[in-house]
Amino acid sequence: MKIQNPVLHGFNADPSMLRVGDTYYIANSTFEWFPGVRLHESKDLVHWNLLPSPLSTTTLLDMKGNPSSGGIWAPDLTYADGKFWLIHTDVKITEGAFKDMTNYLTTADDIRGPWSDPIAVNGVGFDASLFHDDDGRKYLVQQTWDHREYHHPFDGITLTEFDTTTMQLKPHTARTIYTGTDVKLVEGPHLYKINGFYYLFAAQGGTVYTHEEVVARSKTLDALTFESEPDGPFITNFDTPRLGIQKQGHGALVNTPSGDEWYYASLCGRPWHHENESFTDPRGWCTLGRETSIQKVEWDDEGWPRVVGGHGGQMEVDAPKDAILTDAPANGDQHDEFDTPELNGEWNTLRVPFDDKMGAFGDGKLTLIGQRSLASEFDVSMIARRWQAFNFDAETKVKFDPYTYQQMAGLTNFYNDKNWSFVFITWDEKKGHVIEVAENDRNNYTSYLKDDAIQIPEDTEYVWFKVKARTQSYTYEYSFDGETWHEIPVELDAAHLSDDYILQEYGGFFTGAFVGLAAVDYSGYKQPAEFDYFDYKELD
Structure with missing residues (x-):
């Protein structure tokens, strides 16, 4: 071996x-x-x-x-x-x-x-x-x-x-x-x-x-x-x-x-x-x-x-001459139906364990209760897992009914509170429920779609989100039926989630990129988001 x-x-x-x-x-x-x-x-x-x-x-x-x-x-x-x-x-x-x-x-x-x-x-x-x-x-x-x-x-x-x-x-x-x-x-x-x-x-x-x-x-x-x-x-x-x-x-x-x-x-x-x-x-x-x-x-x-x-x-x-063959997973692939009352061992939360303030499990769903923004160091409703390959796809299915732009839920790629991106459902005063892509880059926040935010049809119950990471960059996609996918025309630089990029501005550069699920409601009304599953598949 x-x-x-x-x-x-x-x-x-x-x-x-x-x-x-x-x-x-x-x-x-x-x-x-x-x-x-x-x-x-x-x-x-x-x-x-x-x-x-x-x-x-x-x-x-x-x-x-x-x-x-x-x-x-x-x-x-x-x-x-x-x-x-x-x-x-x-x-x-x-x-x-x-x-x-x-x-x-x-x-x-x-x-x-x-x-x-x-x-x-x-x-x-x-x-x-x-x-x-x-x-x-x-x-x-x-x-x-x-x-x-x-x-x-x-x-x-x-x-x-x-x-x-x-x-x-x-x-x-x-x-x-x-x-x-x-x-x-x-x-x-x-x-x-x-x-x-x-x-x-x-x-x-x-x-x-x-x-x-x-x-x-x-x-x-x-x-x-x-x-x-x-x-x-x-x-x-x-x-x-x-x-x-x-x-x-x-x-x-x-x-x-x-x-x-x-x-x-x-x-x-x-x-x-x-x-x-x-x-x-x-x-x-x-x-x-x-x-x-x-x-x-x-x-x-x-x-x-x-x-x-x-x-x-x-x-x-x-390998050692006296090694005993060990049975272990071949890669980091993960599929989670949220059908157990606790998080899979690959999931992590920020600073505190998952609890009823953050969310709950039930009927094969994970509910995340909207709390503070992803820029906060307190009370963040997010579960995330490590990037373990340069090339992977990750997707989820989410049900969310926001009534203010201060409410967001979806799929995130996250390094720390100052460096992350997010594809999410939110509320727009002109269009109602919409999909937006945003990035916090060294704590400078950018909404990429703005007036072109993708309007969600009124009879849509669930939205599917996917991220495609391809070493140097990554993109987001959405679907309204889980079969037909639409790429969002925003290409993000993966380097912005690296230790080396964070080091240029901040001394705490010791972790790595994560992909995960998040719900935000900084209005304080605790709007919940329901996630049906999560899938992470390595392509390396």
Whole structure:
């Protein structure tokens, strides 16, 4: 078998990989999307199945008011003492001098839960991970944030002992163990003990095209005793611009059950280019966000880990010799008839779980109750799923009876509150019920049809909407019978839903494009919209 990179398509960033027995697990960041932390499992590193998210209630995760790309940053999943340990960071500020955050710990005997109520451990910095030493002691390893304008904000990697009796840190044991190299922005640490050395894996260079992972080691956990790997970095694509995956760096190391083979899971991005653009500047547009790749690792004669094939990695990697074939979906296709009383695991909501304020299920339909606009960070009635292919079709069937232009319902493609588009039913004073296409581009709102909004015949009960994404652009279509489709003459630039485009204006650029269903009623009258089904089909 071969590992085909990326192994997790679409927004699956900051992987923390773990093996327990013959099963591998990956935990990924979810940022402002609910539920928190995305989990997958596999026995062959090739085929992966989605597991229930561990942070699925507001008791476990409260993100009300979090900014876009705040929330869950870089979860760390470990296994020790017969249970799973999950460290996760909830970031409350993304812009400016401060990164107010809290690091939490939750545990479970079974990966599928239930998970314990979270324990707040500190707010020193993000990307925290838990290291279980072989003498029974435990340590929190984390990026350290410095708000002072005359210091670099990434103030090295801090190690703090964790007391398992009180389930709290010992603050006075904190020490800086590594400050990175001159690339700066050292973050995402994971610590391992292998053959008598403590190995520290850490990301640098920012989670963009300069991203990289460095390795340092020490015989002790004393302050500033870690030396960097010679001839590093461990992994980067900064100097391999033509490889199909870019941005590799932040990730985690694992060995196989035999102990003879080693693998490294990393975030990565797959950029594309407009036809009139240079291939290297801009490096490209990653509409699928940061995904997960897996590279094979070997150890050199001096005991340093090296990526097989060079530090740029490979698109195709040999699977473990002792891999157990895993049955998993071949792609991300999804068809949902809304005939169960809860959301399919691929669906996400913003900041809070789906509840009766947002909508309800019944008679094979999903009802969304109109709330605030898609530009809001509060009370948004939207369910959405990741773009997991550059080329796909998604469609739905909606029944909606608006009586003011402040009411809208339909199909959306969404990056964050400032960047999204929407095809929807609304009210026009001259035409009555109409179809409009709008885009919020860096918080500049544009109605594309205006006086040419498509009038809906009076006897029409349902309207069908479809989006066709074709790598560089996407378009919307509508139908009044579900059979005859009409393309709306508006072609939208898919780059506007990419990490790289968002980065040009906003520091929170960590997620990826989503497609979903939404109902808006900012008049406050809570007009409901009824969705009959949703279908997502990949064409790649």
